[in-house]
Amino acid sequence: MTMNNVGRPTAPVATDAVVATSTFTGNQGLAIEEPLLFEVGRLDVSGVDIEEADTFETRLGGLARTAPVELPGLTEPEAMRHYVRLSRQNYAIDLGLYPLGSCTMKHNPRLNEAMARLPGFADVHPLQPLSTVSGAVELVAELGRWLLELTGMASVAMSPKAGAHGEMCGMAAIKAAIVDRGEARDVVLVPESAHGTNPATAAQLGFRVVSVPARADGTVDPEEVRKRLGPEVAAIMLTNPNTCGLFERDIVEIAEAVHAAGAYFYADGANFNAIVGKVRPGDLGVDAMHINLHKTFSTPHGGGGPGAGPVVLSDRLAPYAPVPFVRFDEDGAAEFVETRKAASERGLKPFGRITAFHGQMGMFVRALAYMLSHGADGLRQASEDAVLAANYVKARLQDVMTVAFPERPAMHEVLFSDRFLDGTGVTTLDFAKAMIDEGYHPMTMYFPLVVHGAMLIEPTESESKTSLDQFIGTLRHLADKARSGDADAFKAAPRLAPRRRVDETLAARQPKLVHQG
Amino acid sequence: MRYLPLSDADRSDMLAAIGVASVDDLFADLPKAKRLAALPKLPPHAGELAVARRLGAMAAKNTAAGSVPFFVGAGAYRHHVPATVDHLIQRSEFLTSYTPYQPEIAQGTLQVLFEFQTQVARLTGMEVANASMYDGSTGLAEAVLMAHRITKRDRAVLSGGIHPHYRGVVETVTRFPGHVVESLPPDLSGTEDILAAIDDATSCVVVQSPSFYGHLYDLKPIAEKAHAVGALLIAVFTEVVSLGLIEPPGAQGADIVVGEGQSLGNPLSFGGPYVGLFATRQKYVRQMPGRLCGETVDADGKRSFVLTLSTREQHIRREKATSNICTNAGLCALAFSIHLTLLGGAGLTKLARVNHANAVQLADQLAGVPGVELLNRTFFNEFTLRLPKSAAAVVDKLAAQGVLAGVPASRLEPNRPELANVLVVAATEVNTDDDRAAFTSAMREALA
Numbered sequence: 032m033t034m035n036n037v038g039r040p041t042a043p044v045a046t047d048a049v050v051a052t053s054t055f056t057g058n059q060g061l062a063i064e065e066p067l068l069f070e071v072g073r074l075d076v077s078g079v080d081i082e083e084a085d086t087f088e089t090r091l092g093g094l095a096r097t098a099p100v101e102l103p104g105l106t107e108p109e110a111m112r113h114y115v116r117l118s119r120q121n122y123a124i125d126l127g128l129y130p131l132g133s134c135t136m137k138h139n140p141r142l143n144e145a146m147a148r149l150p151g152f153a154d155v156h157p158l159q160p161l162s163t164v165s166g167a168v169e170l171v172a173e174l175g176r177w178l179l180e181l182t183g184m185a186s187v188a189m190s191p192k193a194g195a196h197g198e199m200c201g202m203a204a205i206k207a208a209i210v211d212r213g214e215a216r217d218v219v220l221v222p223e224s225a226h227g228t229n230p231a232t233a234a235q236l237g238f239r240v241v242s243v244p245a246r247a248d249g250t251v252d253p254e255e256v257r258k259r260l261g262p263e264v265a266a267i268m269l270t271n272p273n274t275c276g277l278f279e280r281d282i283v284e285i286a287e288a289v290h291a292a293g294a295y296f297y298a299d300g301a302n303f304n305a306i307v308g309k310v311r312p313g314d315l316g317v318d319a320m321h322i323n324l325h326k327t328f329s330t331p332h333g334g335g336g337p338g339a340g341p342v343v344l345s346d347r348l349a350p351y352a353p354v355p356f357v358r359f360d361e362d363g364a365a366e367f368v369e370t371r372k373a374a375s376e377r378g379l380k381p382f383g384r385i386t387a388f389h390g391q392m393g394m395f396v397r398a399l400a401y402m403l404s405h406g407a408d409g410l411r412q413a414s415e416d417a418v419l420a421a422n423y424v425k426a427r428l429q430d431v432m433t434v435a436f437p438e439r440p441a442m443h444e445v446l447f448s449d450r451f452l453d454g455t456g457v458t459t460l461d462f463a464k465a466m467i468d469e470g471y472h473p474m475t476m477y478f479p480l481v482v483h484g485a486m487l488i489e490p491t492e493s494e495s496k497t498s499l500d501q502f503i504g505t506l507r508h509l510a511d512k513a514r515s516g517d518a519d520a521f522k523a524a525p526r527l528a529p530r531r532r533v534d535e536t537l538a539a540r541q542p543k544l545v546h547q548g
Numbered sequence: 549m550r551y552l553p554l555s556d557a558d559r560s561d562m563l564a565a566i567g568v569a570s571v572d573d574l575f576a577d578l579p580k581a582k583r584l585a586a587l588p589k590l591p592p593h594a595g596e597l598a599v600a601r602r603l604g605a606m607a608a609k610n611t612a613a614g615s616v617p618f619f620v621g622a623g624a625y626r627h628h629v630p631a632t633v634d635h636l637i638q639r640s641e642f643l644t645s646y647t648p649y650q651p652e653i654a655q656g657t658l659q660v661l662f663e664f665q666t667q668v669a670r671l672t673g674m675e676v677a678n679a680s681m682y683d684g685s686t687g688l689a690e691a692v693l694m695a696h697r698i699t700k701r702d703r704a705v706l707s708g709g710i711h712p713h714y715r716g717v718v719e720t721v722t723r724f725p726g727h728v729v730e731s732l733p734p735d736l737s738g739t740e741d742i743l744a745a746i747d748d749a750t751s752c753v754v755v756q757s758p759s760f761y762g763h764l765y766d767l768k769p770i771a772e773k774a775h776a777v778g779a780l781l782i783a784v785f786t787e788v789v790s791l792g793l794i795e796p797p798g799a800q801g802a803d804i805v806v807g808e809g810q811s812l813g814n815p816l817s818f819g820g821p822y823v824g825l826f827a828t829r830q831k832y833v834r835q836m837p838g839r840l841c842g843e844t845v846d847a848d849g850k851r852s853f854v855l856t857l858s859t860r861e862q863h864i865r866r867e868k869a870t871s872n873i874c875t876n877a878g879l880c881a882l883a884f885s886i887h888l889t890l891l892g893g894a895g896l897t898k899l900a901r902v903n904h905a906n907a908v909q910l911a912d913q914l915a916g917v918p919g920v921e922l923l924n925r926t927f928f929n930e931f932t933l934r935l936p937k938s939a940a941a942v943v944d945k946l947a948a949q950g951v952l953a954g955v956p957a958s959r960l961e962p963n964r965p966e967l968a969n970v971l972v973v974a975a976t977e978v979n980t981d982d983d984r985a986a987f988t989s990a991m992r993e994a995l996a
Contacts, residue, residue: 068663077895084905092926094764094794104892118641121656125640142596151607156620157819158955160947166609167818192682195872231862231872236724240867278577314582333879334657335647337821372962383720387685387713388819406593409549415571423562440574495553528652531847538844538856544676545666
């Protein structure tokens, strides 16, 4: 999930520097600074031993490089230190609770890593003869079956490479279906609380975006949707549970209204972790939904990717899925359909192709390993524990922080506003940065936009009660400290991280995106 | 369940603290009639051993590229990746961290991205690069949309040497906003006249070199013609190792360079995840899609890195964003960067030379097989053959004999009968003399 910096100061305020013991090296014990690769590497050094090719006549047709590649190399021991030292400047799930709302930072099982590295999965080419990859096709099909069973949908497009790519896939299927109906609907309804990717996706596909306001309790009012429905409306994009951490309890009514108006229902599945095994989007009237395998099904976030965003589709949209896809016949047997030609021979109308190959196979293996490990009972339990953890955090913090929508149960995440900081001089940003000094990654800040100074906390099912209690204790302490008038300490935070607050304004004003020299 | 730390006693205590009788009360907003009691069609949880057996059995049904003479390329390439790479990308702090939104505790990821951007810019001969795209094909579609934003035109010209799947992605993504893509027919001989297709309505010219069929194109005259009519040149490559040996697109006048980076650091993995490389000129930086990492200082004046220019992005701009992209290929970019750091520029050039040498040797051997025609005058590590019979049939026959011989063009271009006998063959440093001999003799036998 993203956060928004609306209203957020982006340049640090001058504060007293932390007095640290000064050292000759600038290092502080195990906290070791690491220069840039370009400062430590040498142009004539390589950490890979490669045999010289024999002399031969090249076939480069006069297009050979005229200058050497200006990239420094490191020997293996130097490279190992460079990257290990850098890694130690990162926070990670494996270090502690990572409460980024809408990001589902759950444990990443290492069995899944091992499975993805089996040569039969990692060392197969997407264009090998299909006769040599039947196990790979079987894996994609098996993951597809689990996704369909968990969502109650008719069909799945496996190739989208991330959540936003999945949105594009699902919305393109909707556009194709509308064109196929001979209609020109060009409006997409998007609630104010939606992820920024929703309106961006709709716009990229040539739709006009019309916003739907949230009602006071943080959910979408079916009446507000109805008011905006009409013959020009193609779809609604709705996240459920929504970004306020609430289940859209009128979802069935909304879906019926949308369908009655001839439009489609796109669900953003970013928050699917709350409801796996509890309710199926297909039973609620959803026509298309992407599933972030890197959230709900624990494929590692990897510092920002790769993700994977398969899209499940209703019967009405299934014929428009992009190639390639796995198709199931009436007996459940899987068939791999790779080209538009093959698809049209089967009476299908794929809207095109959205990536070169078959999707994020490496992520599929990990996700299926996660599902097989959890099983039906474990998946349900994981959702229940995730929801339980969020509600526990809410219950234990509601007297010292401001729960944005206290009247409804939270789902897997709980949203706070900054009202509890009123008059303290401490902002959401300051509060978040103070968490860093206490050894926590901050929650999602300033998102969703519908709440002032939003703090969105998603603890996930991976935390023990001891871990949750320690986290709760920390936030209670910080809330008390803010109220005790110690704003300066918050403004100075973080003091103990590898860096103090960084100057984002400078970075944007004079963009320096590559190293010079 | 080994992944769930809460005990039943914990759960009871927590429910009591919340003040509800059962966990079902927390799901009260779910429509009652739609709630599930269980998932009867799915199996129960399983231990590591059982899961490993099940997935191991699936994996064992596939022919791993490393187990046979292997010459399949066409957009994804098998290279040797140093063991260090996979060790480092499995460091918890890289593997299990999120997008670096809190720069004070994400300098590791951010410095890697800054180094990655610098490596990509230098390698392609461009001024700036982003923090990566999903893969080369989606990067290309974004590049075309970016060219349309810059030129305020909407007619792209695609060379017939573009990977057919990349072309498919561009056509799909540009169709919805109503843009026009003019694709030249497959350029089997590497001699197409793309200059004739460029006019003053052209937004961008897209050329892949080495092309899908392996040909190298001189981009300079194309850049000149494009610039003369106010269009941009987008250069594409699917084999990044080629840049160790051939003149980078930036030095040939390209305005945007897009490529697939899988060859460095990343396994074939049946098509993903890979890593898209995206570089351009400084003046276009604010029209770029995707994440950007920039250098700055912290409150103590220490050099720091941070995601920047986010006012282009969807979480700020929503429907006015340059792209809907919200992730990069972080860990794949890290693998790419580590591999390139281990190689260094000198090592990359050496590696590229071995690739080229192996391909030249293989091409000459195969061209000596009666009935086989080599269609390339120029190539790097991949070339195209015309066979006297169906390439798909030959590939299947050789696969049955344990040789993975390349990609029949018909698999990607099923609507072009004239490509039925065309085979695209790749050779890299992993191929041995024995591999090449096995391929050549199997080919000789198949065509006899």
